[in-house]
Amino acid sequence: MRISKCLVLSAILAMSAVTMPSLGLAQEKKPTPRVALSNAYLGNAWRRSMVAAFEKAAAKAKDDGLISSWQVSNAPGENSATEQIAQLKALLLDKPDILIVNPASAEALNPTLQQACNQDAVVVIFDSSTDLKCAHVVSNSFSDWARLSTQAIIDGIGGKGNVLIARGVQGSPPEKEMYAVQRKLLDAQPGIKVVGEVFTFCDAAKAQEALLGIIASLPEVDGVVGCGEGLGAVQAFLTAGRKAPVVAFAPSGRALKFWGEGNGGPGSVAVMSDPGQGVAALFAAIAIYNGQNVPRVTVFPPVVVSDKARDAWIAAVGDDQIASWQWTKELADKQIQANIAGTVDKAALPPVPTH
Amino acid sequence: MISMNPIRSRNAVPRGLVRRVFPGAITLVAMIVILIVCGTIQPRIWSQTGITLILSPIVAMVIASQAQMVMMSIGDIDLSIGFFVGMVTTIVATILPDTPTLGFLALGASVLGYTLMGALVQLREVPSLIATLGGSFIWLGLGLFALPVPGGSVPDWLSSYAFWTPPLSIPVSVITMLTATVITWFVMQRTGLGARFRSLGSNPYALIRSGGSVLRTRMLTYAIVGILGVLSGITLSAEIGGGDVNAAPGYTLSSIAAVILGGGVFTGGRAVAWGTLFGAVTLGLLTVLLTLLNLSSNLQPAVQGAIVIAVLAGRLVVERVVK
Numbered sequence: 001m002r003i004s005k006c007l008v009l010s011a012i013l014a015m016s017a018v019t020m021p022s023l024g025l026a027q028e029k030k031p032t033p034r035v036a037l038s039n040a041y042l043g044n045a046w047r048r049s050m051v052a053a054f055e056k057a058a059a060k061a062k063d064d065g066l067i068s069s070w071q072v073s074n075a076p077g078e079n080s081a082t083e084q085i086a087q088l089k090a091l092l093l094d095k096p097d098i099l100i101v102n103p104a105s106a107e108a109l110n111p112t113l114q115q116a117c118n119q120d121a122v123v124v125i126f127d128s129s130t131d132l133k134c135a136h137v138v139s140n141s142f143s144d145w146a147r148l149s150t151q152a153i154i155d156g157i158g159g160k161g162n163v164l165i166a167r168g169v170q171g172s173p174p175e176k177e178m179y180a181v182q183r184k185l186l187d188a189q190p191g192i193k194v195v196g197e198v199f200t201f202c203d204a205a206k207a208q209e210a211l212l213g214i215i216a217s218l219p220e221v222d223g224v225v226g227c228g229e230g231l232g233a234v235q236a237f238l239t240a241g242r243k244a245p246v247v248a249f250a251p252s253g254r255a256l257k258f259w260g261e262g263n264g265g266p267g268s269v270a271v272m273s274d275p276g277q278g279v280a281a282l283f284a285a286i287a288i289y290n291g292q293n294v295p296r297v298t299v300f301p302p303v304v305v306s307d308k309a310r311d312a313w314i315a316a317v318g319d320d321q322i323a324s325w326q327w328t329k330e331l332a333d334k335q336i337q338a339n340i341a342g343t344v345d346k347a348a349l350p351p352v353p354t355h
Numbered sequence: 356m357i358s359m360n361p362i363r364s365r366n367a368v369p370r371g372l373v374r375r376v377f378p379g380a381i382t383l384v385a386m387i388v389i390l391i392v393c394g395t396i397q398p399r400i401w402s403q404t405g406i407t408l409i410l411s412p413i414v415a416m417v418i419a420s421q422a423q424m425v426m427m428s429i430g431d432i433d434l435s436i437g438f439f440v441g442m443v444t445t446i447v448a449t450i451l452p453d454t455p456t457l458g459f460l461a462l463g464a465s466v467l468g469y470t471l472m473g474a475l476v477q478l479r480e481v482p483s484l485i486a487t488l489g490g491s492f493i494w495l496g497l498g499l500f501a502l503p504v505p506g507g508s509v510p511d512w513l514s515s516y517a518f519w520t521p522p523l524s525i526p527v528s529v530i531t532m533l534t535a536t537v538i539t540w541f542v543m544q545r546t547g548l549g550a551r552f553r554s555l556g557s558n559p560y561a562l563i564r565s566g567g568s569v570l571r572t573r574m575l576t577y578a579i580v581g582i583l584g585v586l587s588g589i590t591l592s593a594e595i596g597g598g599d600v601n602a603a604p605g606y607t608l609s610s611i612a613a614v615i616l617g618g619g620v621f622t623g624g625r626a627v628a629w630g631t632l633f634g635a636v637t638l639g640l641l642t643v644l645l646t647l648l649n650l651s652s653n654l655q656p657a658v659q660g661a662i663v664i665a666v667l668a669g670r671l672v673v674e675r676v677v678k
Contacts, residue, residue, distance in 0.1 A: 042653075042655075042656065071649050073645075073646045073649070073655075074655050074656075075642065076641070076642060076645065076655065076656055076659045077605045078604075078605065080603070080604070080605045081595060081599065081601075081602050081603075082412060082415070082416070082591070082594075082595075082602060082603050082605065082606070083605065083642055085412045085594060085595070086409075086412035086413065086639060086642040086643060086646075087642050087643075087645075087646045089408040089409060089411070089412055089643075090393075090397075090408070090409060090642065090643040090646035090647055091646055092408055093397045093399045093400060093405060093408055093409070093647075094397060094399075095399075105505055105595075105599055105601070105602070106505060107504075107505035107506050107595070107596075107597050107599060108505060108595035108596070108597070108599045108602050109595070110595075110596045110597070111594065111595065111596035112594075114596075115408075
């Protein structure tokens with residue numbers, strides 16, 4: 001009796017010794033994550049395009065088995081940090097595995113996001129910066145934005161002629177960063193002369209007003225280097241009865257249509273920070289969750305509509321939308337690799353949407 | 356048979372009391388309903404951590420609403436409270452941690468600033484809307500001056516209070532909210548000062564005839580609003596872990612909504628500390644409810660508005676019945 005008992009016991013022990021490691025392996029494979037997106041504001045076209053792109057990509061990621069569930073939550077109010085804190089805390093009750101945040105403030109959410117990290121959630125912030133150590137950041141760089149749009153305009157005017165610099169929000173850090181890049185690229189072109197600078201807040205209506213005020217004092221202008229105010233710039237020049245320069249449009253459906261109707265000098269471009277960043281953040285977060293190596297700050301390219309691809313984009317972007325890159329897991333992984341390798345400048349842009 | 360409607364019966368409670376208490380009671384019911392709905396969707400709410408999570412973002416809003424309630428009790432409206440609270444967070448996050456004395460002096464000076472705003476409203480007969488709107492720009496400017504970019508850090512004692520786990524598993528946010536409400540209620544309902552405030556709102560001539568100074572009463576009101584604003588800013592900076600002058604501009608309008616939900620009136624003369632507590636918590640819980648309901652993005656703002664209108668409509672119906 002006793003011996004047989006011992007035998008049975010040791011057999012059980014032996015079996016568990018065999019099965020234990022495999023059990024251990026099975027546990028290392030984490031369950032597919034549950035995802036929550038916290039958005040601070042839904043009041044402009046960029047945010048609406050961002051949320052629409054995210055909802056589409058998240059639904060597909062769920063079908064593909066990359067995530068088990070997803071939720072989008074938009075805080076009420078006008079981009080209010082306090083509302084977003086309340087919203088985030090309600091989301092935390094559900095203990096999501098991945099928390100993606102488009103924040104109202106770079107700082108005010110830190111204690112709340114720290115709580116999320118303490119719950120072992122993967123926290124990815126996009127379209128902003130943060131000094132919170134436990135969070136990852138996905139962003140577009142303003143230098144890339146300035147570099148891509150300025151280079152397109154330099155090419156558009158053939159490297160020689162008069163340009164006007166349309167500057168962004170006076171005194172803001174992104175504006176300073178973009179201006180430095182614009183100056184550097186323009187100063188490297190001996191054939192180009194900067195004939196003026198004007199603050200347009202990257203806004204078409206403000207640009208039109210500001211330009212109409214100074215247009216009479218300007219010589220022939222071949223290009224306007226700016227940050228998405230092209231629609232207003234072209235209208236100002238047309239109102240004054242002058243030749244439309246090469247400009248940088250915003251890639252909104254409306255501006256693209258206006259451009260497609262033959263307004264704006266040939267070689268114009270449309271550049272803006274990418275509303276698809278939310279989707280990029282989703283794929284980056286999934287990679288982090290699955291234990292891949294992802295840098296704390298990952299830079300993704302802004303959305304660029306070139307002269308050649310313009311008509312394809314017009315077909316893909318609705319009137320009230322902003323053009324956005326359609327990130328997939330493969331494309332996002334490639335961009336993450338480029339960030340690790342330090343080759344972001346040379347990384348290929350995603351393909352133009354085809355429908 | 357006893358009359359079906361107790362309010363209409365001969366032994367009815369005083370009408371003024373009914374009018375003052377009923378809207379707050381309706382809001383209390385709405386608050387409890389929202390809380391139960393939230394708790395049904397997400398049972399994790401029913402725990403110390405759960406309650407703390409959903410209530411801690413509302414604490415500063417409750418205190419700011421009490422400030423607005425004091426202001427509205429004399430018939431004035433404060434359009435500067437949101438930026439004032441934001442400015443206080445910048446002082447808390449910059450001056451207070453290293454030089455506490457200077458920090459408290461700065462906070463005292465902001466209360467003094469509020470008091471002077473009250474004197475301006477009284478002496479120059481500037482409408483409070485205009486004076487406080489102007490004040491809001493001053494607070495914004497001072498806040499940007501103290502801290503141009505959001506950041507800074509809060510004093511240790513403040514963060515340890517915010518993360519304190521009180522005994523009997525009572526959430527610390529509940530303690531702060533109730534303390535602020537009880538003190539405001541006591542001052543407004545149980546002291547001569549509160550009586551003078553309400554008298555200034557409902558019938559300033561009675562105040563003058565009884566020997567009170569309208570100027571001093573108005574200045575004291577603004578001083579109390581300033582003190583509550585400072586307290587709100589201190590709790591908010593604990594919540595956001597630093598200072599940001601733009602953290603809470605929404606408090607200005609939300610606090611007015613909270614007072615109205617709680618039974619306050621624009622014309623003054625009514626002090627509803629408890630109602631204001633329920634109003635502010637209800638408004639704060641709406642964000643939680645909307646998040647938990649997981650509605651489509653486009654529906655969320657509309658639903659929020661619809662709930663507020665429903666509660667206000669409920670109040671109107673009740674008031675009609677009471678009359």
